[in-house]
Amino acid sequence: MSSYDLSASAAWSALRDEHATLAATNLRALFAADPSRGERLTADAGELHLDYSKNLVTDATIDALVALAEEAGLEAKIAAMFAGERINVTEDRAVLHTALRLPREAVLVVDGQDVVADVHAVLDSMGTFADKVRSGEWTGHSGKRITTVVNIGIGGSDLGPVMAYEALRDYADRGIECRFVSNIDPTDVFEKVRDVDFESTLFIVASKTFTTQETLTNARMARDWLIGAYDGDASAVAKHFVAVSTNAERVAEFGIDIANMFGFWDWVGGRYSFDSAVGLAIMLSIGPDGFAQMLDGFHQMDEHFRTTPFAQNVPVLMGLLNVWYNNFYGTGSHAVLPYSQYLHRFPAYLQQLTMESNGKSVHLDGTPVGANAAGGFAGQTGEIFWGEPGTNGQHAFYQLLHQGTKMTPADFIGFAVPNHDLGEMHDLFMSNFFAQTAALAFGKTAEEVAADGTPAAIVEHKVMPGNRPTNTILAEKLTPSVLGQLVALYEHITFTQSVLWGINAFDQWGVQLGKVLADQLAPKLSSVDAPEADSDASTNALITRYRTLRGR
Numbered sequence: 001m002s003s004y005d006l007s008a009s010a011a012w013s014a015l016r017d018e019h020a021t022l023a024a025t026n027l028r029a030l031f032a033a034d035p036s037r038g039e040r041l042t043a044d045a046g047e048l049h050l051d052y053s054k055n056l057v058t059d060a061t062i063d064a065l066v067a068l069a070e071e072a073g074l075e076a077k078i079a080a081m082f083a084g085e086r087i088n089v090t091e092d093r094a095v096l097h098t099a100l101r102l103p104r105e106a107v108l109v110v111d112g113q114d115v116v117a118d119v120h121a122v123l124d125s126m127g128t129f130a131d132k133v134r135s136g137e138w139t140g141h142s143g144k145r146i147t148t149v150v151n152i153g154i155g156g157s158d159l160g161p162v163m164a165y166e167a168l169r170d171y172a173d174r175g176i177e178c179r180f181v182s183n184i185d186p187t188d189v190f191e192k193v194r195d196v197d198f199e200s201t202l203f204i205v206a207s208k209t210f211t212t213q214e215t216l217t218n219a220r221m222a223r224d225w226l227i228g229a230y231d232g233d234a235s236a237v238a239k240h241f242v243a244v245s246t247n248a249e250r251v252a253e254f255g256i257d258i259a260n261m262f263g264f265w266d267w268v269g270g271r272y273s274f275d276s277a278v279g280l281a282i283m284l285s286i287g288p289d290g291f292a293q294m295l296d297g298f299h300q301m302d303e304h305f306r307t308t309p310f311a312q313n314v315p316v317l318m319g320l321l322n323v324w325y326n327n328f329y330g331t332g333s334h335a336v337l338p339y340s341q342y343l344h345r346f347p348a349y350l351q352q353l354t355m356e357s358n359g360k361s362v363h364l365d366g367t368p369v370g371a372n373a374a375g376g377f378a379g380q381t382g383e384i385f386w387g388e389p390g391t392n393g394q395h396a397f398y399q400l401l402h403q404g405t406k407m408t409p410a411d412f413i414g415f416a417v418p419n420h421d422l423g424e425m426h427d428l429f430m431s432n433f434f435a436q437t438a439a440l441a442f443g444k445t446a447e448e449v450a451a452d453g454t455p456a457a458i459v460e461h462k463v464m465p466g467n468r469p470t471n472t473i474l475a476e477k478l479t480p481s482v483l484g485q486l487v488a489l490y491e492h493i494t495f496t497q498s499v500l501w502g503i504n505a506f507d508q509w510g511v512q513l514g515k516v517l518a519d520q521l522a523p524k525l526s527s528v529d530a531p532e533a534d535s536d537a538s539t540n541a542l543i544t545r546y547r548t549l550r551g552r
């Protein structure tokens with residue numbers, strides 16, 4: 001049995017017993033039995049208040065989950081990550097996104113190097129650059145002020161920046177519009193640059209490796225477009241292109257002066273990177289002070305995660321609850337429902353963070369997950385994360401959350417003070433936020449439906465089963481700091497789950513094969529002289545059809 005398999009532990013069997021006990025009760029009964037439940041089953045981290053009382057748990061469940069975390073050695077694993085140990089074993093790397101938000105006076109020496117000094121040196125040069133662009137001192141080649149920033153990147157070099165840019169629009173310099181090109185679908189770059197004034201546009205080419213096909217193809221396209229617009233004057237690139245990367249050699253090869261490159265390090269995973277130089281577009285938008293506030297928010301959550309006992313530790317509790325549903329109820333998917341239009345890209349951002357991290361089926365030592373697990377859902381890892389902002393989701397997929405046959409745990413995220421009030425609108429909005437978790441938890445029985453005067457034939461259709469678990473995260477207001485706290489919260493939830501499952505949350509080998517095959521197939525698509533497709537029968541037939549449709 002793998003040492004990472006916890007299903008033979010005493011804590012696991014306690015949880016199995018809890019699962020059986022809870023099957024005989026429901027949230028209505030649990031709340032009726034304990035009037036203080038709604039105040040007791042809560043925890044606070046920074047400015048985030050977590051109410052986890054509407055989960056299918058008792059105090060004994062939480063105790064057993066905490067015991068499971070202890071069994072997994074979570075405390076030592078957290079310490080190892082923060083200390084810069086090489087916990088990304090398959091890439092032999094430290095995992096130090098938490099160092100990106102350490103305050104200037106901190107010291108963290110890894111391999112003889114103070115990484116905090118390195119981090120702040122880059123932050124300072126980003127700040128100097130951002131101030132110059134924002135003040136108009138840095139202009140385009142022809143002397144015009146920069147009013148459009150186009151970030152070219154994909155995955156971690158796109159999702160974080162675009163999510164945070166959208167989330168913090170209210171803190172932005174509205175004179176600078178940021179756009180984000182990610183997809184290699186040519187329509188993406190076409191639509192994003194078709195109406196910009198080239199003389200006022202700054203391109204950020206963001207790629208950790210600077211080898212990513214999508215990003216380099218889009219960046220070449222943008223560079224050619226810019227040079228063309230300047231009548232072939234390639235010297236214009238210097239004032240219109242900057243790079244964010246760990247790979248100075250490739251940046252120089254591409255033709256961007258490395259004086260205009262903002263670096264980071266191999267110990268920052270792509271999906272954990274938007275608080276590094278990858279967030280340059282965010283800094284250009286909200287300014288260096290706003291960016292510093294965001295980093296401070298991240299750091300507050302880091303400190304909470306690092307130092308708080310598990311039973312009050314918000315990321316640990318939420319990670320354990322996810323394990324609970326995934327491994328004992330077999331839920332498989334998890335909804336994240338921000339009640340903030342500014343957070344409309346937050347679920348998409350979380351998809352990479354959580355699914356690229358925990359979509360794994362071997363343990364750290366290479367043994368298959370679940371090979372010897374205790375049956376049921378014991379051998380399951382990463383859930384499918386998804387979501388949309390409320391209330392839009394209510395009018396789309398909430399029907400399934402309320403009455404479908406699948407149980408989907410959900411996180412509801414809301415704010416007391418709106419960025420814009422507009423009369424009573426925010427209270428109406430938030431009444432939906434509170435109503436949904438209550439409806440999901442407590443439902444409506446057949447007797448209650450009938451008592452409304454519903455015809456007997458319709459009663460069963462209107463019954464709301466309830467007993468559907470949710471977390472509520474409530475904060476005062478969406479600020480740069482609160483956004484940092486929220487993102488760090490989910491980073492640490494993800495890490496907690498990976499430790500419980502004994503998997504590596506920091507590699508992503510599963511994305512490689514598709515990239516290699518695409519490179520092999522590309523020449524077979526592209527010209528009339530292309531070689532015949534020589535893959536499997538399905539792929540060959542599809543490529544033949546594609547070539548016909550393309551007139552090749």
Ligand SMILES: O=P(O)(O)OC[C@H]1O[C@](O)(CO)[C@@H](O)[C@@H]1O
Nearest residue numbers: 154155156157207208209212270
């Ligand atoms: O920043 P890069 O090196 O261009 O990589 C982009 C993305 O590609 C991946 O490596 C895999 O899709 C992600 O992990 C990463 O965020």
